[in-house]
Amino acid sequence: MTETGVLLQQVVNGLSLGAMYALLAIGFTLVYGILELINFAHFNVFMVASFIGMWALQLLGISGQSRVLTGLALAGSLGFAFVVTMAAAGVIGVVIERVSLRPLRGVGGTAGMITTIGVSYILFNVILLTVGAGSENYPNPLPVHRWQLGQVVVELKEVLIWAVSLILMAGLHIFVSRTRLGKAMRATAQDAEAARMMGVDVDRVVVTAFFLGSALAGAAALIFGLYYNYTSFIIGYTAGLRALTAAVLGGIGSIPGAMVGGLLIGLIETLGGQLIAVRWTDVIIFSILVLVLVFVPAGLFGRAAPTKS
Template sequence: MTSMDVFLQQAINGLSLGSMYALLALGFTLVYGIMELINFSHFNVFMVGSMIAMLTLEALGVVGQETVMTGLPLAAVLIVAFAVVMLTCGALGVGIERFLLRPLRNVKGPAAMITTIGISYVLFNVVLITLGSDAKNFPNPLPPIKFEIGGAVLRLREILIWAIAIILMGGLTYFVQFTKLGKAMRATAQDPEAARMMGVKVDRVVMMAFFVSSALAGACGLIFGLYYNLAKVDIGFAAGLRAFTAAVLGGIGNVPGAMLGGVLIGLIESSAGQIVGTAWTDVVIFGLLVLVLVFRPAGLLGRLAPNKS
């Protein structure tokens, strides 16, 4: 492989990772934008999503890497799997908000954030106890089609990931910009009090934010499995922190910012892995997070979250 091929290959890898981080980062950004809350449970809602996706695909008859599907059956299986995982994760997010976070909404201090840490722990350990800590063979029905571009390889799964990520992000942008609920969401992010007085049902908006972000996390869990062919109980932490970094890098509360940040973090991760070795990738990412927060806390595209103080 020439260095150009290596570059191209890492760009392909980076874009795929970046699509996933962007989907996760959107969840952080939506919730933070509205409630100024770092939602640590998001880390493991994503992981639970990946487990649900695995079980759904298995229930649909896809076994490990052996079942290969094409055409309509493939599309049907994928659509059903996405629908199931997004709805269940969305419901999980709504449940978390309604029963565990709403009672704390007006409590000052870190109580809500500490609760999300607790929720994250519970989700992690419930999966650990019921499904075990080993890496699971994630069922993957995609045919092994690949294109060679010079020395670099572009697989079907990468194209699929990009396509799904673009569809979901486009849908979210439409939702936030043009629907009534999306507008209510943006208004609440600016000033919950004023929004409430203008007739916005803030409880519904917050619930919707949790539903959308958790559904995206679920979709991301499915994509993650299709990309790596594995599901594991500890994938939430590393991916979650990268996604959070992405949200901050793009400007927290800022929807396009989260997408840009996600893609950038993906590219940075793949090139850092190439340059300094994968063992140090985490250090590079966290170092970047600290640098962004210290020198440009508003992120690249500017922070849109309200500044309550």
């Protein structure tokens, strides 16, 4: 492989990684846009969802690397797994909101954020104490296909990630821009008080944001499991932190910002690892984040200046 070939291959790697971060980052951004709350529970909603996706596939008799499906059987079982995982993750998100965050609505400061840290700890330990700390051999019904495009190898799995991410993001875009509820969400994100006065049911909007964000985290979790054939109780932290960084980099509260931020973080991670060293990945990511925030305090796509006003 030539130097350019390697870099292109790292770009392919980065785009796959970035697509997952983007899906996860949207969850942070949706909730932040409406409640101005950084939802640390999202880290481990993602983790729990990866297990739910695994159990859904196992329910269909697909476990480990043993069964490879094609055609309709593949589409059907993946469809089932996506629906179950996204719905379950969405419900978990809604339950978290109802039980631990709604009573805190209107309480200023850091109370909400600290609560979500607590919820995150609870989810983490529930999985640790029930499932255990081992690594899971994630079901993999996908056939292996590779395409050699010049010096770059693209795998079927990667194409699947991009396709699913694009479909979900397009769906979200249509939902937010076309539907009544989606418009209400945007209005609430702009100005919650005005939206409330105009008759927007803010509670419903908040629940929707949590459901959608968590469902997208569910999709990201299933993609994650299928791509790496792996899950474990620890996956929430690093993935969540990267996605949160992506959301902030893009301008937290902005949906396009989360998408672009996710892809950027994915690319920074792979290209940084290639050109510098993997051991410095986090240092590179956070240095870039600080630099961006110093010069563009609202993030790349942020709306408001991030100083209190």
